[in-house]
Each structure stands twice: as structure tokens, then as C-alpha cells.
Amino acid sequence: MTGAESTIVSQEEMASSEKGELSKHSESQELVEILEQPEQASPKSPSEMHRKTEEPSTDSERLCLTLESSNELEKDKGVIGEEEPKVQPAAKTLKRNEGKSGRPNRKEDSKEKEHPFSEPPVHKLPDLGEGSFFSMIECLLKGREQIFRWIREERELPRLSLQFLLLIILCTIPVGMILGSYNNVLQSLFVAIKLPFLLLFPLGLCLSTFWVWGLFFRVELRFAQISSLALASMATTGLLLFALCPMLWLFMDRTNVSYHQAISVVVIVFGLAGVGGMRVLLRGLHRICQVKSTAQLRVKTPLLGLGWVGIYGIVGLQMSWLLRPYLSHPWAKTPAAVFIRSLEGNVFSSVLRTFLTAIGLIG
Amino acid sequence: MLSSNPVSLQSIIVDDIRSIFHQPLDFVSRFEERIPFRDWFRPLSIGLIGYALFGLSAASFQGGSSFLYAASLFPLLFLGALCVGIPVLYIFDSFLGSRLSLRQTMAIGLIAFVMPGVLLAGMAPINWFFAVSMQSPLMVQFSNSLAIGLAAFVGYGEVVDTIGKLDHFSQGDEGHVSRKLFRTIWLFVYLGVLIKFMGIVVPLTQILPY
Numbered sequence: 001m002t003g004a005e006s007t008i009v010s011q012e013e014m015a016s017s018e019k020g021e022l023s024k025h026s027e028s029q030e031l032v033e034i035l036e037q038p039e040q041a042s043p044k045s046p047s048e049m050h051r052k053t054e055e056p057s058t059d060s061e062r063l064c065l066t067l068e069s070s071n072e073l074e075k076d077k078g079v080i081g082e083e084e085p086k087v088q089p090a091a092k093t094l095k096r097n098e099g100k101s102g103r104p105n106r107k108e109d110s111k112e113k114e115h116p117f118s119e120p121p122v123h124k125l126p127d128l129g130e131g132s133f134f135s136m137i138e139c140l141l142k143g144r145e146q147i148f149r150w151i152r153e154e155r156e157l158p159r160l161s162l163q164f165l166l167l168i169i170l171c172t173i174p175v176g177m178i179l180g181s182y183n184n185v186l187q188s189l190f191v192a193i194k195l196p197f198l199l200l201f202p203l204g205l206c207l208s209t210f211w212v213w214g215l216f217f218r219v220e221l222r223f224a225q226i227s228s229l230a231l232a233s234m235a236t237t238g239l240l241l242f243a244l245c246p247m248l249w250l251f252m253d254r255t256n257v258s259y260h261q262a263i264s265v266v267v268i269v270f271g272l273a274g275v276g277g278m279r280v281l282l283r284g285l286h287r288i289c290q291v292k293s294t295a296q297l298r299v300k301t302p303l304l305g306l307g308w309v310g311i312y313g314i315v316g317l318q319m320s321w322l323l324r325p326y327l328s329h330p331w332a333k334t335p336a337a338v339f340i341r342s343l344e345g346n347v348f349s350s351v352l353r354t355f356l357t358a359i360g361l362i363g
Numbered sequence: 364m365l366s367s368n369p370v371s372l373q374s375i376i377v378d379d380i381r382s383i384f385h386q387p388l389d390f391v392s393r394f395e396e397r398i399p400f401r402d403w404f405r406p407l408s409i410g411l412i413g414y415a416l417f418g419l420s421a422a423s424f425q426g427g428s429s430f431l432y433a434a435s436l437f438p439l440l441f442l443g444a445l446c447v448g449i450p451v452l453y454i455f456d457s458f459l460g461s462r463l464s465l466r467q468t469m470a471i472g473l474i475a476f477v478m479p480g481v482l483l484a485g486m487a488p489i490n491w492f493f494a495v496s497m498q499s500p501l502m503v504q505f506s507n508s509l510a511i512g513l514a515a516f517v518g519y520g521e522v523v524d525t526i527g528k529l530d531h532f533s534q535g536d537e538g539h540v541s542r543k544l545f546r547t548i549w550l551f552v553y554l555g556v557l558i559k560f561m562g563i564v565v566p567l568t569q570i571l572p573y
Contacts, residue, residue: 205488212485215384216478216517315489322496346497 128160136163140236144280147232148287157224164231165200171238172196174245182252182262182327186337194323194339199238202315203230210308217304219289229284230308237277244269259329266327278309321347379406383477387525394470406477413480414438417510420491422570424503433568438480440564441515441557445476448553455549456526459542463529471522471529479511479518486510500571507570515557523550 126138128146139146150160172195180191207230211223221229251257251265282305289301324341356362382390383406393402418437422429449472453465463471493506523546530542565571 205492208485208488212482215380216482218385220385311489315492318493318496343496343498346499346502348497348502349499 131156131159133163133166136160137167137239140167140232140239140280144232144283145287148229148284151225151228151232151284152288154222154225157228161224161228161231164228164235167235168199168231168238169196171235171242172199175241175248178245178249178252179266179326181249182254184337187325187328190337190339191326194326198316198319198323199234202312202319203234205315206230206308206312209311213307214304219285219301219304221288225288229281229288232284233277233281236280237273240273240276241269244273259327262327278305281305281309317347321350375405376409379409380477380481383474384481387471387474387521388528390474391467391470391525391529394466394473395464403473406473410441410473410477410480411438413477413482413484414441416487417480417483417490418568418570420487421494421503421507422568423491424494424497424500425570429569433570436564436568440560441476441479443564444553444557444560445472447556448472448549449475452522452526452546452549452553455545456542459545460539461526461530461542463526467529471525474525475519475522478521479514482514482517483510486514504571511557511561512554515554519550519553523547 126135126143126146128135128139128143128150147160150156173192176192176195177188179195180186180188207223207227210226210230211221214221214226248265248269251262257265282302285305286301322340322343325338328338353362414437415434418433418435419430421437422433449468453463453468456463456468490506490510494503497503497506526546527543
């Protein structure tokens, strides 16, 4: 071979190797693009079937496929928690495996083989589609994004709402029994009956207000969606209250804990549970409105959510005043166990009177 | 979203309410041409029912005959105030150079009637609860006034906003400064007129022990 021919051959070899590298690079790029593309009609692999949760789907078949594929992918990946990764994990793996030069990194593969348990164990995410009560509880604790997605897509809202309602009642009954145990067994029974009513009745009163003000602020949610979201947040509050029951029980001891100490603990416990429920409401509202609203909202969703919480708080305050007593104070003249005390004014005038007395304006 | 089921009255009402709240300009544009009376009557009846529901909730404090008076007089209160306010708005706005037609102004008046009505109907359950449980005429009056004031302010504010947008589209600018100023003044004067009407009409409803 002459020098020119060898030069040409070497140039051709270089060009072909560059083409090969380019093709590999372009292949990997295409793969990444495919993974990052919106959903397609016929997905071929679990990595291709992973979709962004922010994109709404109008076709129910594509929707089912998306949910199934996302569940499978989450099983493969072992993703835990409510936050879904913004970057495709398969693409991340691909990019990591490629390394800086764009070629597969064989050293890391061998390292993984040497230490098979270096990654955290895979946990199966709960699936709301199973329809069971306990899968709903798991979703409420670990997979709230799925619940928000179902509410946004209006999937089986009556069933979800009934399950939330049942959960609220089941969780608040033991809390009421523990609260009433500060007095006696009969008061336990009375408070156990009153507490679910105290949480649910004001919510029922406020739902129409939430809907009309949501309409005014251009939140495009139906009444069923708003009620499901509100029940989901209340169910979270109920679950957290149930989880705080042991702590509450420790302080419901009349012989060792004074009345004011017990009241303080009750306020703290309910406050903590309320904050948890509020967090679910605000997050859910933001996630659902992020996708659903086509018109620009008049106000940011956290402000709207806080407004809803404020309205519920005011109505709940008056309701709690109506359903007194919960913990009878030691100097009460009424009998030891009373279901509801006779109506005496309202909570707002009582608070105002207390405040004015405290600052010395009235005797 | 298309449905295989026939369109029900409930869905038509909800669509009307949604179009008034989310797309007021489209709602007004529907009334630019001659339309059947039912297209006027339907939103009007939504507003009337909304005010009647709120009146019933406010009357729960006293009960008895106040239910009938409140359910009939609350809608007339707001309708009367609008019958005073909208012609004034049209005359002065046109005098200051606005090109809005009478039909458009009446459609905007319909929005000003329906929007507070729907807001008040939504707040009716809470208002009922406070009326039944407060045991204080002062607190009940405060609750009623707060609900009415809030609904009226946002409803009539929406009117001013919608007219401003229509002005912008019809004349290519935000509207002359004098028209904008007039509309802002109109909003507060009209709220004052509403309060004055309430002072006359509400004692007739007997919802509170005067």
C-alpha cells in the first residue's frame, strides 16, 4: 500500500470510528430523548413507559397504561416517598454508566456486582387501584402524589371519599375516648361520639364556600374534587391524631397532671395533627391546580388554601364551643359526665370578654 | 368535556356559573346579538335563588315569618340597587367616551347580579350555622354584613374589571383615565347605595330583633 492509500485508509478508519462513536453518542442521546419524551402510543420498555406526572392525559387507556407502567417502573427502581424524580432515573443510570467519555463504564458495573447490597432495599409503593382500605392508608402516608393524581383525574372519587370518611371516624374515636378518660368512662364515650362530628360537620358546612371562592379565584376544580381533597387532608389529620394517641394517653391522668397541663397537651397534639393535614391540603391544591387550570389564577394556591383553612378554623372554633365539654375542669359545678353543656353565648364574644378582662378594660 | 349522557339542567347551570366566573368577556359577547329570553332568565334565576338562600340562612336567627320576608326581599334588595347603579354607569361611561353597547352593559349588570348571589349562596351554610349558634344579634349582624359586603365588593369589582377589559378591546387602549377614575368612584358609591338600601330593606325582613 502506498503512503497516500494508507493515509486514506487511516482517514477512513478514523472517520468510521468517529461515526461509530457519534452513532453511539447519538444513540444514547436518542435513548435519553425517548425517555424524556411525552408518552407515546405503544411503549416498548419500562424505561420508555415512564412518564412525567405533570402532563395530563385525556385518553383513559393511555392513562391506565401510564399508571401500570409507572408502578412497574417504580417497582424496578424502588423509589420511596412522595416526591417523584424530575430526571429520568434510567437516563441517570445511562449517563452514569456512560461516564465522561460517553462509553459504558465497566468498572462501576463490576463494583455493583461486588457489592450487591450497596443500594437501599426496594420497597413496593402502595397502589390505590387495589381498592383496599389499607392501600389507601399507605398511599395517604407514603404515596400522596397518587391520591392527588386520582383526584385531578376524577378517578373513583366516591369510593375514595367514603374511605377517607371511614378513616376519619375510625381514627378520631380512640382519640375522643382518651380525651374523655381524663374524667371518667362515661365522658370517654361522650367525647368519642362528639369528636368525629366536631371535625366533619364544619367541613361539610365549608365545602360550598370553598367551591364558590375557588370559582372566583379561577380554580378549575369540581365540587367532588374539592370535597375529596378536603377529606384527604382531614383523613391525614385523623391519622396523625391516632398516631399521637399514646402521647395523649400519658397526659390524661387526673391524679398527676393538672387541668391546664392536660389542655396544653391537647392543644399541642391537635395543632401538630392540624399542621400535617394543612400541609396535605396545600400540597394537593398546588399539585392539582398546577396541571388543571388553563386560566391564570387570581391568587397563588397556597394563599387560597390558607384562606380555606382559616374559614374552616373559624367555623370549627364555634363548633367546638357548641360541643363542650371535653375535659371537665375540677371546679365544674355540673355533673361529672355531661354530653353537651347548655348554650352560653359564642366563642368569639367569650374570647373578646376574656381578652378585655385580661387587659383590665372590664371587670 | 363531551359526555354520552344528555345535557342536564344541573350541568347547564354549572356551565353558566363557570362562564360568568372564568370567562366574563365570553359571557358578555353572547349577549351582543339578540338572544332568547331564557338565556337572560337562566342566570337571573341563579342569582335570585342565591340571594334567597342567603336570606333564608340569615332569617334562621329569628325564624318564623322572617324566612318568607328574607327570601323575597334579599333578591329585591340587590336587584333594586343594580337597577339604580347600572344605568348610572352606562350614562356616565358613554358620556366619557366608552363604546360599550346597552346590551353589553346589561350583560355586565347580569354578572354584577349573579356573581355576588352565587358567592352568598356558597356562604349560606356557614351563615346559617352562625345564625343558629351565636345567640348574639350583634354577632349575627356582623356575620351577615361581612358576607354581603365581601360578596358585593368582589362582584362589583369584577364588573369594573370586565368593563375595563372590554374598553381595552373596543378602543385599543386601557380606557381614558377619566373613565377608569369614574368606574372606581362608581364602585364605592354603588356600595354605599347598597348599604343604604340594606338599612331600609333589612329591618323589613325581621331577621334581627329591631
